[in-house]
Amino acid sequence: MQMPEPSADVLSRKARIVERLRAALPDNAVIEDDIELKAYECDGLAAYRCPPMCAVLPGSTEEVSAVMRICHEEGVPVVPRGSGTSLAGGALPTADSVLLGVARLTGVLETDYDNRFIRVQAGRTNLSVTGAVEQDGFFYAPDPSSQLACAIAGNIAMNSGGAHCLKYGVTTNNLMGVKMVMADGEVVEIGGPYLDAGGLDLLGLITGSEGQLGIVTEATLRILAKPEGARPVLVAFDSPEVAGQCVSDIIKSGIVPVAIEYMDRLTIQASEAHVGVGYPDCEALLIIEVEGSEAEIADQLGRITAIARTHDPVEIRESASAAESEKIWLGRKTAFGAMGRINDYMCLDGTIPVNELPFVLKRIGELGDDYGLQVGNVFHAGDGNMHPLILYDANKPGDLEKCEALGADILKLCVEVGGCLTGEHGVGVEKREIMTAQYTADDLEIQMQVKDVFDPDWGLNPAKVFPLEASAGRRS
Amino acid sequence: MKITTETELAEAIGGAGGPVRVQGGGTRDIGRPVVGEVLEVAISGVQLYEPGALTLVARAGTPLAEIEALLAEQGQRLAFEPMDHRVLLGTGGRPTIGGAVAANVSGPRRIQAGAARDFTLGARFVDGAGRVIKNGGRVMKNVTGYDLVKLMAGSWGTLGVLSEVSLKVQARPETEATLVARGKDAAEGVAALAAALGSPWDITGAAHLEAGVSGGDSETRVRIEGLGASVDYRAEALQKEICAGWDIVRGDDSAALWREVRDVAPLADARVVWRVSVKPSAGPVVGAALAAAGLGHKVLYDWGGGLMWIAPDDRGGEDGGAALIRQQIAAHGGHATLVKAPAELRARVDVFQPESGALAAITRGLKQKFDPKGILNPGLMG
Known part of the structure; x- marks a missing residue:
């Protein structure tokens, strides 16, 4: 993977830039020590590393603004970082960049149950947003797997989803307003605790823009009343295709489960070896969760199991207690970690129309065979957001490259059947070069023109999202 | 063409x-x-x-x-x-x-x-x-x-x-039902809607029609949709906890109530109608402030109070109430759009919420990139 050459001019001015940042920020908010900078050299896509020129940890919108003003004047690229959990290299620094972390912006600014919103600083973790309101019976719906660690700022950058967005939508459907610092340091407010935009939907544009249009420092988020209860059912099948068909039939039936999760034999086996929750011996399983009162749950699960039975399942396991529900979910929630025990893996994020699941699952298996690599599938089936896990050996020369080539083929397959390259992880550096599989030159040009408006100098997270060659002229 | x-x-x-x-x-x-x-x-x-x-x-x-x-x-x-x-x-x-x-x-x-x-x-x-x-x-x-x-x-x-x-x-859900209360003022109506929306019972419609908007009395409406047994259960739970004494309207009759709200049908005769999006609890406050400022009007509140359809009467004056309504937006946040007005009025006042400073510059910048010749509906949004 290629990154642009760092600017020798910027690097030659490092001392002055750091000095200006130190003058604008509190004592401990600027990091330039080589050892300390190691913490910021990569995100969740750990195969690629590069320490930034320096890192800053501002504690307020005003301090973020001061940093941006200085970097703008000095012509220094800024790489924003939430909690660094990106799986796409969204927070990967360049050697000539100032890495701007929002980890110190964690406060709750306003909680309003009558109007059903919470306003938080953007470095607050996803789970702790719910943590701030759950004692009063509310929650924040988007729940990415990394929710214990990931920051709202990163959720906005990548338009994060999670298992429960089948019912509640992703970040863009739950974000009401932001305070954002522009590339030149100007502070703007977009949206607020009311619905929709009075002019152009700039909030929708910013969400999912991977930190390339501004630095979000505060967010107004929609919170919802917690349902009375929730319960999963586990259904096991002897073929992945049939499991895929069952998903489509449930969706079509009109029942709206909050989550439909899928695991195949490889990930089931890995999970069993890891936590041993007693999943059935089968080719594929679905975990389907519904919400409501006891009677509503029973009604919905009855309808779901009736549909499942038409697909001749190996087993249907309804949870009868909170402990059983927890066991059903435990294997799924720890599946990624379990796969890591087998080998190194690369996690894809292609999304497809739900009715294409049977075909795509079959084709992924064939592609894996062609490359001689194993692929595990564990993903959010209800909304077609696949997470193929390609196993490879990082110590074996050539294996990573082979894995990346297979990954690209799988993502192109997702696009071919009407889907997209990334559902919730973002493009980052990882999928930058295959954007052309989904978009024409004009499609990409107009997106880059949007960045021109927000960030004319292309100083914000510049080497991401767009193919390097396509953005070269603008970055130089 | x-x-x-x-x-x-x-x-x-x-x-x-x-x-x-x-x-x-x-x-x-x-x-x-x-x-x-x-x-x-x-x-x-x-x-x-x-x-x-x-x-x-x-x-x-x-x-x-x-x-x-x-x-x-x-x-x-x-x-x-x-x-x-x-x-x-x-x-x-x-x-x-x-x-x-x-x-x-x-x-x-x-x-x-x-x-x-x-x-x-x-x-x-x-x-x-x-x-x-x-x-x-x-x-x-x-x-x-x-x-x-x-x-x-x-x-x-x-x-x-x-x-x-x-x-x-x-x-499409199996069925729907609407709980209806009459005679509440806007503040009481919107407070009841907030309580319903803050409940676990998955409300899909929350409107308050001021007295005189649809019939004589005001109406406060809460909609639930879903599987039959679930709608029954939630209607009962709402009546028990929040909507004591409210009537229940079911099926097609319920659907008709929401078509009326959706299309803002009760204000169809008005010459001027504004669509105002605010924080829901601010809705009745804005309504009262406009009345106090001398702007006679009728309001249909949707979205739990957060969407106000405001029909100023003839005392709305030369600008159809624009200055007074936008003053309220400045005080409470949100945005106001002049949805219905004679063309000559729409030519004189800002139909869409004016933006200022950096946001206006971004909007201008985007328009320039997407429509460099300035030929697509020029001026429509201001």
Whole structure:
């Protein structure tokens, strides 16, 4: 993977830039020590590393603004970082960049149950947003797997989803307003605790823009009343295709489960070896969760199991207690970690129309065979957001490259059947070069023109999202 | 000029010598009056419908009625419940899906399900330079590049002209019911709606019609939808906890109540109607402040109080209440759009909420990039 050459001019001015940042920020908010900078050299896509020129940890919108003003004047690229959990290299620094972390912006600014919103600083973790309101019976719906660690700022950058967005939508459907610092340091407010935009939907544009249009420092988020209860059912099948068909039939039936999760034999086996929750011996399983009162749950699960039975399942396991529900979910929630025990893996994020699941699952298996690599599938089936896990050996020369080539083929397959390259992880550096599989030159040009408006100098997270060659002229 | 293919659309815009006025079904005469050649987008037809994936792809000029009928055959619907503007505006024509998306038209279910912008998964459009652009796709989760679909939704044809949209659709629920209270003032009504919306019972409509808006008494309405037994259960729970003594209206009668709210039918006779989006609890405060300032008006509150349809009476004065209403927006946040007014009034006041400073500059910048010749509905949004 290629990154642009760092600017020798910027690097030659490092001392002055750091000095200006130190003058604008509190004592401990600027990091330039080589050892300390190691913490910021990569995100969740750990195969690629590069320490930034320096890192800053501002504690307020005003301090973020001061940093941006200085970097703008000095012509220094800024790489924003939430909690660094990106799986796409969204927070990967360049050697000539100032890495701007929002980890110190964690406060709750306003909680309003009558109007059903919470306003938080953007470095607050996803789970702790719910943590701030759950004692009063509310929650924040988007729940990415990394929710214990990931920051709202990163959720906005990548338009994060999670298992429960089948019912509640992703970040863009739950974000009401932001305070954002522009590339030149100007502070703007977009949206607020009311619905929709009075002019152009700039909030929708910013969400999912991977930190390339501004630095979000505060967010107004929609919170919802917690349902009375929730319960999963586990259904096991002897073929992945049939499991895929069952998903489509449930969706079509009109029942709206909050989550439909899928695991195949490889990930089931890995999970069993890891936590041993007693999943059935089968080719594929679905975990389907519904919400409501006891009677509503029973009604919905009855309808779901009736549909499942038409697909001749190996087993249907309804949870009868909170402990059983927890066991059903435990294997799924720890599946990624379990796969890591087998080998190194690369996690894809292609999304497809739900009715294409049977075909795509079959084709992924064939592609894996062609490359001689194993692929595990564990993903959010209800909304077609696949997470193929390609196993490879990082110590074996050539294996990573082979894995990346297979990954690209799988993502192109997702696009071919009407889907997209990334559902919730973002493009980052990882999928930058295959954007052309989904978009024409004009499609990409107009997106880059949007960045021109927000960030004319292309100083914000510049080497991401767009193919390097396509953005070269603008970055130089 | 009547356009029936995307290629024609690209040629017409690419070759346009001056401003064009973009028209879909011609039902939404909203915004600053635009002077320009009429470009009638009649690119019609459903391209793909996958009930099992809850997705539908249609050309932008496809009549909404055609899409709704097709969805109904499979027990599905558009969740965002788009308003039929013909009722309020007294216009003719046929609403199209492209028009609904371009105007981000959403009905009462907005509070629970989302807006048109939330259900538009992808779009193809022609920008002001005549380039054909696609963005998004037909899947519910997609963060592949910038989300220009959101930007197109609610841009009223000023950034590009939609040629195709892909939508997420929703299963039609088994049944619905509405709880109705009468005689509450706006503050009491909106407080009751807030309590219902803060309950676990999944409210899909929350409206308050002031006294004199629909009949004599005020009406406060709360809608629930879903499987039959579940609707019964939640109606009972609401009556027990929040809506004691409220009537229950079921099935088609319930649906009729929400069509009325969706189309703002009770204000159809008004000469001037504003659409105001505020923090829900601020709704009654704004209503009272306008009355205190001497602006006589009727208000239909939707979205739990957060969407105000305000019809000023003749005392609205020269500007149709613009100055007073925008003063309230300045104090409480939100935005106000002059949805219905004679053309000469719409030419004189800001129809859309004016932006200031950096946001205005961004809007100008985006318009310049998407429509460098300044020919797409120039001036419509201000």
